[in-house]
Amino acid sequence: MKLHQQLLEQLFDYVDGLLGEEERRRLEAHLAECEECRKALDNIRKLREKARRVSAPSLTPEAKLRLYERLNEERAKRGEPLLRIPQALLDEVAARAKAASQAAKEVAQETTKAAVEVSAAGAEAVKTIGKGMTRTGKKTGEVAVTAADSAAEVAKEMGKTAVDVARISTIESAEVIGQGFKGPFRAMMMPVKLSMKGMKAGARMMTGGAKTITSSMKGAAKVMQKGVEASVTGALEGTKAAATAAKTSKKAAEAGRSVLTSAMKGAKKVITGEHEEDED
Amino acid sequence: MTTSEQEFVRRLQENDPEAYEELIENYADMVYRIAYRILQDPHDAEDAMQETFLTVYRRINSFRGESKFSTWLYRLATNVALDMIRARQRKQGRDVVWDDSEEEGAPLPDTFTPLPEELLLRQEAIDLLEEAIAHLSPKLRTALVLYELEGLPMKEVAEILGISESAAKVRVHRARAQLQKYLVEHAKEVAQ
Numbered sequence: 001m002k003l004h005q006q007l008l009e010q011l012f013d014y015v016d017g018l019l020g021e022e023e024r025r026r027l028e029a030h031l032a033e034c035e036e037c038r039k040a041l042d043n044i045r046k047l048r049e050k051a052r053r054v055s056a057p058s059l060t061p062e063a064k065l066r067l068y069e070r071l072n073e074e075r076a077k078r079g080e081p082l083l084r085i086p087q088a089l090l091d092e093v094a095a096r097a098k099a100a101s102q103a104a105k106e107v108a109q110e111t112t113k114a115a116v117e118v119s120a121a122g123a124e125a126v127k128t129i130g131k132g133m134t135r136t137g138k139k140t141g142e143v144a145v146t147a148a149d150s151a152a153e154v155a156k157e158m159g160k161t162a163v164d165v166a167r168i169s170t171i172e173s174a175e176v177i178g179q180g181f182k183g184p185f186r187a188m189m190m191p192v193k194l195s196m197k198g199m200k201a202g203a204r205m206m207t208g209g210a211k212t213i214t215s216s217m218k219g220a221a222k223v224m225q226k227g228v229e230a231s232v233t234g235a236l237e238g239t240k241a242a243a244t245a246a247k248t249s250k251k252a253a254e255a256g257r258s259v260l261t262s263a264m265k266g267a268k269k270v271i272t273g274e275h276e277e278d279e280d
Numbered sequence: 281m282t283t284s285e286q287e288f289v290r291r292l293q294e295n296d297p298e299a300y301e302e303l304i305e306n307y308a309d310m311v312y313r314i315a316y317r318i319l320q321d322p323h324d325a326e327d328a329m330q331e332t333f334l335t336v337y338r339r340i341n342s343f344r345g346e347s348k349f350s351t352w353l354y355r356l357a358t359n360v361a362l363d364m365i366r367a368r369q370r371k372q373g374r375d376v377v378w379d380d381s382e383e384e385g386a387p388l389p390d391t392f393t394p395l396p397e398e399l400l401l402r403q404e405a406i407d408l409l410e411e412a413i414a415h416l417s418p419k420l421r422t423a424l425v426l427y428e429l430e431g432l433p434m435k436e437v438a439e440i441l442g443i444s445e446s447a448a449k450v451r452v453h454r455a456r457a458q459l460q461k462y463l464v465e466h467a468k469e470v471a472q
Contacts, residue, residue: 012452043392047459052431056317063326064308066330067304
Protein backbone atom coordinates (compact mmCIF):
# COMPACT_ATOMS: atom_id res chain seq x y z
CA MET A 1 0.00 0.00 0.00
CA LYS A 2 1.48 3.31 -1.07
CA LEU A 3 0.71 5.87 1.60
CA HIS A 4 1.87 9.45 1.55
CA GLN A 5 4.32 10.07 4.39
CA GLN A 6 2.31 13.05 5.64
CA LEU A 7 -0.82 10.94 5.70
CA LEU A 8 0.88 8.23 7.77
CA GLU A 9 2.04 10.90 10.27
CA GLN A 10 -1.53 12.17 10.42
CA LEU A 11 -2.87 8.69 11.05
CA PHE A 12 -0.45 8.26 13.96
CA ASP A 13 -1.42 11.66 15.35
CA TYR A 14 -5.11 10.84 14.88
CA VAL A 15 -4.73 7.62 16.88
CA ASP A 16 -2.84 9.56 19.57
CA GLY A 17 -5.47 12.33 19.64
CA LEU A 18 -2.84 14.90 18.72
CA LEU A 19 -4.58 16.41 15.68
CA GLY A 20 -6.14 19.85 15.75
CA GLU A 21 -9.89 20.11 15.20
CA GLU A 22 -9.62 21.21 11.55
CA GLU A 23 -7.00 18.56 10.64
CA ARG A 24 -9.02 15.86 12.35
CA ARG A 25 -12.18 16.76 10.39
CA ARG A 26 -10.29 16.76 7.10
CA LEU A 27 -8.72 13.38 7.83
CA GLU A 28 -12.06 11.87 8.83
CA ALA A 29 -13.53 13.07 5.54
CA HIS A 30 -10.66 11.39 3.69
CA LEU A 31 -11.07 8.18 5.70
CA ALA A 32 -14.74 8.00 4.77
CA GLU A 33 -13.71 7.75 1.11
CA CYS A 34 -10.41 5.84 1.27
CA GLU A 35 -10.56 2.16 2.17
CA GLU A 36 -6.76 1.76 2.18
CA CYS A 37 -6.34 4.51 4.78
CA ARG A 38 -9.11 2.99 6.88
CA LYS A 39 -7.26 -0.34 6.78
CA ALA A 40 -4.00 1.34 7.75
CA LEU A 41 -5.72 3.16 10.63
CA ASP A 42 -7.27 -0.08 11.87
CA ASN A 43 -3.85 -1.73 11.70
CA ILE A 44 -2.18 1.09 13.65
CA ARG A 45 -4.87 0.93 16.35
CA LYS A 46 -4.63 -2.86 16.74
CA LEU A 47 -0.85 -2.72 16.89
CA ARG A 48 -1.08 -0.07 19.59
CA GLU A 49 -3.45 -2.24 21.62
CA LYS A 50 -1.05 -5.15 21.32
CA ALA A 51 1.93 -3.00 22.28
CA ARG A 52 0.16 -1.99 25.48
CA ARG A 53 -0.17 -5.65 26.39
CA VAL A 54 3.58 -6.24 26.18
CA SER A 55 4.41 -6.88 29.79
CA ALA A 56 7.57 -6.45 31.82
CA PRO A 57 8.53 -8.77 34.67
CA SER A 58 7.58 -7.51 38.13
CA LEU A 59 10.16 -6.43 40.63
CA THR A 60 10.81 -9.37 42.95
CA PRO A 61 10.75 -8.87 46.76
CA GLU A 62 14.39 -10.02 46.83
CA ALA A 63 15.41 -7.26 44.39
CA LYS A 64 13.51 -4.73 46.47
CA LEU A 65 15.27 -5.94 49.62
CA ARG A 66 18.63 -5.61 47.86
CA LEU A 67 17.66 -2.01 46.97
CA TYR A 68 17.04 -1.22 50.65
CA GLU A 69 20.35 -2.87 51.55
CA ARG A 70 22.25 -0.92 48.85
CA LEU A 71 20.84 2.41 50.03
CA ASN A 72 21.59 1.52 53.65
CA GLU A 73 25.15 0.65 52.68
CA GLU A 74 25.52 4.15 51.23
CA ARG A 75 23.88 5.77 54.26
CA ALA A 76 26.10 3.79 56.64
CA LYS A 77 29.20 5.11 54.84
CA ARG A 78 27.98 8.63 55.55
CA GLY A 79 27.00 7.79 59.11
CA GLU A 80 23.33 8.55 58.42
CA PRO A 81 20.37 6.73 60.03
CA LEU A 82 19.49 3.59 58.15
CA LEU A 83 16.21 2.93 56.38
CA ARG A 84 13.82 0.62 58.17
CA ILE A 85 13.16 -2.40 55.97
CA PRO A 86 9.41 -3.16 56.15
CA GLN A 87 8.64 -6.31 58.13
CA ALA A 88 6.17 -7.41 55.43
CA LEU A 89 8.97 -7.39 52.86
CA LEU A 90 11.28 -9.39 55.13
CA ASP A 91 8.48 -11.90 55.82
CA GLU A 92 7.73 -12.23 52.11
CA VAL A 93 11.38 -12.84 51.24
CA ALA A 94 11.67 -15.38 54.08
CA ALA A 95 8.49 -17.20 52.98
CA ARG A 96 9.73 -17.38 49.40
CA ALA A 97 13.13 -18.63 50.53
CA LYS A 98 11.41 -21.29 52.64
CA ALA A 99 9.21 -22.34 49.71
CA ALA A 100 12.22 -22.50 47.40
CA SER A 101 14.17 -24.48 49.98
CA GLN A 102 11.24 -26.88 50.47
CA ALA A 103 10.95 -27.36 46.72
CA ALA A 104 14.70 -27.99 46.47
CA LYS A 105 14.46 -30.46 49.37
CA GLU A 106 11.63 -32.34 47.65
CA VAL A 107 13.64 -32.52 44.45
CA ALA A 108 16.67 -33.79 46.39
CA GLN A 109 14.55 -36.42 48.17
CA GLU A 110 13.02 -37.63 44.92
CA THR A 111 16.45 -37.74 43.32
CA THR A 112 17.88 -39.81 46.20
CA LYS A 113 14.88 -42.16 46.12
CA ALA A 114 15.25 -42.62 42.38
CA ALA A 115 18.99 -43.20 42.72
CA VAL A 116 18.35 -45.92 45.33
CA GLU A 117 15.75 -47.54 43.03
CA VAL A 118 18.11 -47.43 40.08
CA SER A 119 20.89 -48.92 42.17
CA ALA A 120 18.60 -51.72 43.51
CA ALA A 121 17.34 -52.49 40.02
CA GLY A 122 20.93 -52.62 38.76
CA ALA A 123 21.95 -55.01 41.57
CA GLU A 124 18.95 -57.23 40.78
CA ALA A 125 19.93 -57.35 37.11
CA VAL A 126 23.51 -58.29 38.00
CA LYS A 127 22.22 -61.02 40.33
CA THR A 128 19.94 -62.50 37.65
CA ILE A 129 22.63 -62.42 35.02
CA GLY A 130 24.98 -64.11 37.53
CA LYS A 131 22.41 -66.85 38.19
CA GLY A 132 21.99 -67.42 34.47
CA MET A 133 25.75 -67.69 34.07
CA THR A 134 26.02 -70.17 36.96
CA ARG A 135 23.30 -72.38 35.45
CA THR A 136 24.96 -72.25 32.06
CA GLY A 137 28.30 -73.10 33.67
CA LYS A 138 26.73 -76.05 35.49
CA LYS A 139 25.27 -77.38 32.27
CA THR A 140 28.62 -76.98 30.52
CA GLY A 141 30.26 -78.91 33.38
CA GLU A 142 27.70 -81.70 33.02
CA VAL A 143 28.45 -81.87 29.28
CA ALA A 144 32.17 -82.13 30.06
CA VAL A 145 31.54 -84.98 32.54
CA THR A 146 29.40 -86.79 29.96
CA ALA A 147 32.09 -86.32 27.36
CA ALA A 148 34.71 -87.66 29.77
CA ASP A 149 32.49 -90.63 30.65
CA SER A 150 31.99 -91.39 26.98
CA ALA A 151 35.68 -91.06 26.27
CA ALA A 152 36.49 -93.40 29.18
CA GLU A 153 33.90 -95.89 27.92
CA VAL A 154 35.41 -95.78 24.43
CA ALA A 155 38.94 -96.22 25.79
CA LYS A 156 37.76 -99.12 27.97
CA GLU A 157 36.07 -100.78 25.00
CA MET A 158 39.13 -100.34 22.85
CA GLY A 159 41.41 -101.72 25.58
CA LYS A 160 39.06 -104.72 26.14
CA THR A 161 38.99 -105.53 22.43
CA ALA A 162 42.78 -105.32 22.18
CA VAL A 163 43.27 -107.59 25.23
CA ASP A 164 40.70 -110.12 23.88
CA VAL A 165 42.32 -110.19 20.44
CA ALA A 166 45.78 -110.57 21.93
CA ARG A 167 44.61 -113.34 24.30
CA ILE A 168 42.81 -115.35 21.58
CA SER A 169 45.68 -114.94 19.09
CA THR A 170 48.21 -116.12 21.69
CA ILE A 171 46.12 -119.17 22.64
CA GLU A 172 45.43 -120.11 19.05
CA SER A 173 49.01 -119.60 17.91
CA ALA A 174 50.23 -121.69 20.86
CA GLU A 175 47.82 -124.45 19.81
CA VAL A 176 49.15 -124.39 16.23
CA ILE A 177 52.77 -124.42 17.36
CA GLY A 178 51.99 -127.25 19.83
CA GLN A 179 50.47 -129.30 17.06
CA GLY A 180 53.52 -128.58 14.85
CA PHE A 181 55.68 -130.55 17.20
CA LYS A 182 53.36 -133.60 16.78
CA GLY A 183 54.20 -134.42 13.12
CA PRO A 184 56.03 -133.20 9.99
CA PHE A 185 52.77 -132.75 8.01
CA ARG A 186 51.28 -130.67 10.74
CA ALA A 187 54.59 -128.84 10.87
CA MET A 188 54.28 -128.19 7.17
CA MET A 189 50.71 -126.97 7.61
CA MET A 190 51.67 -124.82 10.58
CA PRO A 191 52.43 -121.61 8.68
CA VAL A 192 49.13 -121.96 6.80
CA LYS A 193 47.16 -122.44 10.01
CA LEU A 194 49.07 -119.65 11.65
CA SER A 195 48.22 -117.37 8.83
CA MET A 196 44.55 -118.41 9.05
CA LYS A 197 44.57 -117.74 12.78
CA GLY A 198 46.18 -114.42 11.99
CA MET A 199 43.38 -113.68 9.59
CA LYS A 200 40.77 -114.64 12.18
CA ALA A 201 42.49 -112.46 14.75
CA GLY A 202 42.48 -109.68 12.14
CA ALA A 203 38.74 -110.22 11.64
CA ARG A 204 38.16 -110.06 15.42
CA MET A 205 40.26 -106.97 15.57
CA MET A 206 38.04 -105.46 12.86
CA THR A 207 34.88 -106.44 14.78
CA GLY A 208 36.40 -104.89 17.93
CA GLY A 209 37.25 -101.78 15.96
CA ALA A 210 33.71 -101.57 14.64
CA LYS A 211 32.36 -101.91 18.20
CA THR A 212 34.74 -99.21 19.35
CA ILE A 213 33.57 -96.92 16.55
CA THR A 214 29.92 -97.57 17.46
CA SER A 215 30.71 -96.84 21.09
CA SER A 216 32.56 -93.68 20.10
CA MET A 217 29.61 -92.56 18.00
CA LYS A 218 27.24 -93.21 20.87
CA GLY A 219 29.49 -91.15 23.14
CA ALA A 220 29.66 -88.35 20.59
CA ALA A 221 25.88 -88.40 20.22
CA LYS A 222 25.52 -88.12 24.01
CA VAL A 223 27.99 -85.24 24.10
CA MET A 224 26.11 -83.53 21.27
CA GLN A 225 22.77 -84.04 23.03
CA LYS A 226 24.13 -82.61 26.26
CA GLY A 227 25.69 -79.75 24.33
CA VAL A 228 22.37 -78.91 22.69
CA GLU A 229 20.64 -79.10 26.10
CA ALA A 230 23.27 -76.81 27.61
CA SER A 231 22.84 -74.35 24.68
CA VAL A 232 19.06 -74.33 25.08
CA THR A 233 19.40 -73.79 28.84
CA GLY A 234 21.96 -71.07 28.22
CA ALA A 235 19.68 -69.38 25.72
CA LEU A 236 16.72 -69.59 28.12
CA GLU A 237 18.78 -68.19 30.98
CA GLY A 238 20.09 -65.46 28.68
CA THR A 239 16.54 -64.57 27.64
CA LYS A 240 15.46 -64.47 31.29
CA ALA A 241 18.43 -62.29 32.18
CA ALA A 242 17.66 -59.99 29.24
CA ALA A 243 13.99 -59.74 30.31
CA THR A 244 15.04 -58.87 33.85
CA ALA A 245 17.54 -56.36 32.53
CA ALA A 246 14.74 -54.83 30.42
CA LYS A 247 12.54 -54.63 33.52
CA THR A 248 15.40 -52.99 35.35
CA SER A 249 15.84 -50.48 32.55
CA LYS A 250 12.12 -49.74 32.71
CA LYS A 251 12.35 -49.23 36.47
CA ALA A 252 15.34 -46.95 35.97
CA ALA A 253 13.45 -44.98 33.30
CA GLU A 254 10.44 -44.69 35.64
CA ALA A 255 12.71 -43.55 38.42
CA GLY A 256 14.28 -40.99 36.05
CA ARG A 257 10.84 -39.77 35.03
CA SER A 258 9.88 -39.47 38.68
CA VAL A 259 12.97 -37.30 39.30
CA LEU A 260 12.12 -35.12 36.32
CA THR A 261 8.49 -34.74 37.40
CA SER A 262 9.61 -33.88 40.89
CA ALA A 263 12.15 -31.37 39.59
CA MET A 264 9.47 -29.78 37.39
CA LYS A 265 7.06 -29.66 40.31
CA GLY A 266 9.75 -28.03 42.42
CA ALA A 267 10.55 -25.48 39.74
CA LYS A 268 6.85 -24.80 39.24
CA LYS A 269 6.38 -24.29 42.96
CA VAL A 270 9.17 -21.75 43.04
CA ILE A 271 7.87 -19.96 39.95
CA THR A 272 4.23 -20.08 41.05
CA GLY A 273 5.26 -18.83 44.47
CA GLU A 274 6.95 -15.83 42.87
CA HIS A 275 3.95 -14.98 40.72
CA GLU A 276 1.45 -15.35 43.50
CA GLU A 277 3.49 -13.16 45.73
CA ASP A 278 4.16 -10.66 42.97
CA GLU A 279 0.46 -10.27 42.43
CA ASP A 280 -0.06 -9.75 46.14
CA MET B 281 4.03 19.86 41.32
CA THR B 282 1.23 19.27 43.79
CA THR B 283 1.54 20.39 47.40
CA SER B 284 1.88 16.84 48.65
CA GLU B 285 4.60 16.22 46.03
CA GLN B 286 6.44 19.37 47.15
CA GLU B 287 6.20 18.22 50.74
CA PHE B 288 7.51 14.78 49.79
CA VAL B 289 10.49 16.29 47.94
CA ARG B 290 11.22 18.55 50.92
CA ARG B 291 11.35 15.51 53.23
CA LEU B 292 13.70 13.74 50.82
CA GLN B 293 15.92 16.81 50.70
CA GLU B 294 15.97 16.82 54.49
CA ASN B 295 17.12 13.22 54.30
CA ASP B 296 14.14 11.85 56.19
CA PRO B 297 14.57 8.02 56.21
CA GLU B 298 10.79 7.52 56.14
CA ALA B 299 10.57 9.61 52.95
CA TYR B 300 13.12 7.27 51.34
CA GLU B 301 11.11 4.28 52.47
CA GLU B 302 8.04 5.83 50.77
CA LEU B 303 10.15 6.53 47.70
CA ILE B 304 11.09 2.86 47.39
CA GLU B 305 7.60 1.60 48.13
CA ASN B 306 5.93 3.96 45.61
CA TYR B 307 8.45 4.09 42.77
CA ALA B 308 10.70 0.99 42.78
CA ASP B 309 8.29 -1.01 40.58
CA MET B 310 8.00 1.78 38.03
CA VAL B 311 11.76 2.42 37.84
CA TYR B 312 12.50 -1.30 37.49
CA ARG B 313 9.89 -1.69 34.74
CA ILE B 314 11.24 1.25 32.70
CA ALA B 315 14.81 0.03 33.12
CA TYR B 316 13.84 -3.48 32.08
CA ARG B 317 11.98 -2.28 29.00
CA ILE B 318 14.93 -0.21 27.85
CA LEU B 319 17.66 -2.69 28.79
CA GLN B 320 15.76 -5.93 28.05
CA ASP B 321 17.61 -7.76 30.82
CA PRO B 322 16.43 -8.36 34.42
CA HIS B 323 19.89 -8.18 36.04
CA ASP B 324 20.86 -4.99 34.25
CA ALA B 325 17.43 -3.58 35.12
CA GLU B 326 18.04 -4.25 38.82
CA ASP B 327 21.46 -2.57 38.62
CA ALA B 328 19.89 0.41 36.83
CA MET B 329 17.17 0.63 39.48
CA GLN B 330 19.72 0.69 42.31
CA GLU B 331 21.79 3.30 40.49
CA THR B 332 18.69 5.46 39.90
CA PHE B 333 17.77 5.49 43.61
CA LEU B 334 21.37 6.20 44.61
CA THR B 335 21.32 9.13 42.17
CA VAL B 336 18.13 10.46 43.78
CA TYR B 337 19.84 10.18 47.18
CA ARG B 338 22.96 12.01 45.95
CA ARG B 339 21.25 14.65 43.79
CA ILE B 340 17.89 15.36 45.40
CA ASN B 341 19.08 18.81 46.41
CA SER B 342 19.59 19.74 42.75
CA PHE B 343 15.91 19.08 42.02
CA ARG B 344 14.31 22.49 41.56
CA GLY B 345 10.71 21.39 41.17
CA GLU B 346 10.46 22.66 37.57
CA SER B 347 8.91 19.39 36.50
CA LYS B 348 6.89 16.75 38.31
CA PHE B 349 8.99 14.62 40.65
CA SER B 350 7.92 11.47 38.74
CA THR B 351 9.10 13.05 35.44
CA TRP B 352 12.48 13.80 37.04
CA LEU B 353 12.66 10.21 38.33
CA TYR B 354 11.73 8.84 34.88
CA ARG B 355 14.48 10.97 33.37
CA LEU B 356 17.07 9.70 35.84
CA ALA B 357 16.03 6.08 35.23
CA THR B 358 16.06 6.55 31.44
CA ASN B 359 19.49 8.21 31.49
CA VAL B 360 20.96 5.53 33.75
CA ALA B 361 19.60 2.78 31.46
CA LEU B 362 20.86 4.49 28.28
CA ASP B 363 24.28 5.06 29.91
CA MET B 364 24.41 1.37 30.72
CA ILE B 365 23.72 0.50 27.08
CA ARG B 366 26.50 2.87 25.99
CA ALA B 367 28.88 1.27 28.51
CA ARG B 368 27.83 -2.18 27.28
CA GLN B 369 28.49 -1.19 23.66
CA ARG B 370 31.83 0.38 24.59
CA LYS B 371 32.80 -2.84 26.34
CA GLN B 372 31.95 -4.75 23.18
CA GLY B 373 34.13 -2.34 21.19
CA ARG B 374 31.18 -0.93 19.30
CA ASP B 375 30.63 2.63 18.16
CA VAL B 376 28.72 4.43 20.90
CA VAL B 377 27.87 7.56 18.92
CA TRP B 378 24.15 7.26 18.27
CA ASP B 379 23.14 8.92 15.06
CA ASP B 380 20.16 11.15 15.80
CA SER B 381 19.70 12.15 12.17
CA GLU B 382 19.06 8.57 11.19
CA GLU B 383 16.24 8.37 13.69
CA GLU B 384 14.81 11.85 13.55
CA GLY B 385 15.74 13.31 10.18
CA ALA B 386 14.91 10.39 7.90
CA PRO B 387 11.40 10.47 6.48
CA LEU B 388 8.88 7.78 7.29
CA PRO B 389 8.56 5.14 4.60
CA ASP B 390 5.88 6.09 2.08
CA THR B 391 4.72 2.52 1.78
CA PHE B 392 2.62 0.96 4.43
CA THR B 393 2.15 -2.79 4.40
CA PRO B 394 -0.71 -3.75 6.68
CA LEU B 395 -0.22 -6.75 8.90
CA PRO B 396 -2.36 -9.81 8.23
CA GLU B 397 -5.56 -9.54 10.27
CA GLU B 398 -5.14 -13.06 11.70
CA LEU B 399 -1.67 -12.21 13.00
CA LEU B 400 -2.97 -9.29 15.03
CA LEU B 401 -5.53 -11.56 16.66
CA ARG B 402 -2.99 -14.17 17.74
CA GLN B 403 -1.22 -14.32 21.09
CA GLU B 404 2.09 -14.95 19.31
CA ALA B 405 1.88 -11.42 17.92
CA ILE B 406 2.73 -10.13 21.42
CA ASP B 407 5.89 -12.27 21.51
CA LEU B 408 6.86 -11.03 18.06
CA LEU B 409 6.16 -7.47 19.15
CA GLU B 410 8.46 -7.87 22.16
CA GLU B 411 11.14 -9.13 19.79
CA ALA B 412 10.57 -6.17 17.47
CA ILE B 413 10.84 -3.70 20.38
CA ALA B 414 14.13 -5.32 21.41
CA HIS B 415 15.43 -4.74 17.86
CA LEU B 416 14.76 -0.98 17.93
CA SER B 417 17.65 1.39 18.54
CA PRO B 418 17.90 2.41 22.25
CA LYS B 419 16.62 5.94 21.59
CA LEU B 420 13.60 4.85 19.56
CA ARG B 421 12.87 2.07 22.04
CA THR B 422 12.96 4.52 24.96
CA ALA B 423 10.56 6.91 23.24
CA LEU B 424 8.20 4.07 22.36
CA VAL B 425 8.36 2.58 25.87
CA LEU B 426 7.56 5.89 27.54
CA TYR B 427 4.76 6.85 25.18
CA GLU B 428 3.20 3.58 24.08
CA LEU B 429 3.93 1.15 26.90
CA GLU B 430 3.97 3.51 29.89
CA GLY B 431 1.19 5.59 28.38
CA LEU B 432 2.78 8.94 29.23
CA PRO B 433 1.65 12.08 27.34
CA MET B 434 3.93 13.19 24.48
CA LYS B 435 4.76 16.39 26.35
CA GLU B 436 6.08 14.42 29.32
CA VAL B 437 7.98 12.03 27.04
CA ALA B 438 9.68 15.06 25.49
CA GLU B 439 10.50 16.42 28.93
CA ILE B 440 11.97 13.10 30.08
CA LEU B 441 14.04 12.77 26.93
CA GLY B 442 15.12 16.42 27.06
CA ILE B 443 13.94 17.08 23.49
CA SER B 444 11.15 19.06 21.87
CA GLU B 445 7.67 17.63 21.70
CA SER B 446 7.80 17.42 17.91
CA ALA B 447 11.14 15.58 18.08
CA ALA B 448 9.63 13.16 20.61
CA LYS B 449 6.67 12.61 18.29
CA VAL B 450 9.01 11.88 15.38
CA ARG B 451 10.87 9.28 17.48
CA VAL B 452 7.61 7.58 18.41
CA HIS B 453 6.47 7.57 14.78
CA ARG B 454 9.81 6.15 13.58
CA ALA B 455 9.64 3.48 16.24
CA ARG B 456 6.11 2.51 15.16
CA ALA B 457 7.09 2.40 11.49
CA GLN B 458 10.07 0.16 12.30
CA LEU B 459 7.92 -2.13 14.42
CA GLN B 460 5.46 -2.43 11.55
CA LYS B 461 8.28 -3.25 9.14
CA TYR B 462 9.77 -5.85 11.47
CA LEU B 463 6.40 -7.49 12.04
CA VAL B 464 5.59 -7.64 8.32
CA GLU B 465 9.00 -9.21 7.63
CA HIS B 466 8.59 -11.80 10.40
CA ALA B 467 4.84 -12.44 10.15
CA LYS B 468 5.46 -15.64 8.17
CA GLU B 469 7.38 -17.18 11.09
CA VAL B 470 4.32 -16.74 13.32
CA ALA B 471 1.97 -18.08 10.67
CA GLN B 472 3.98 -21.33 10.42
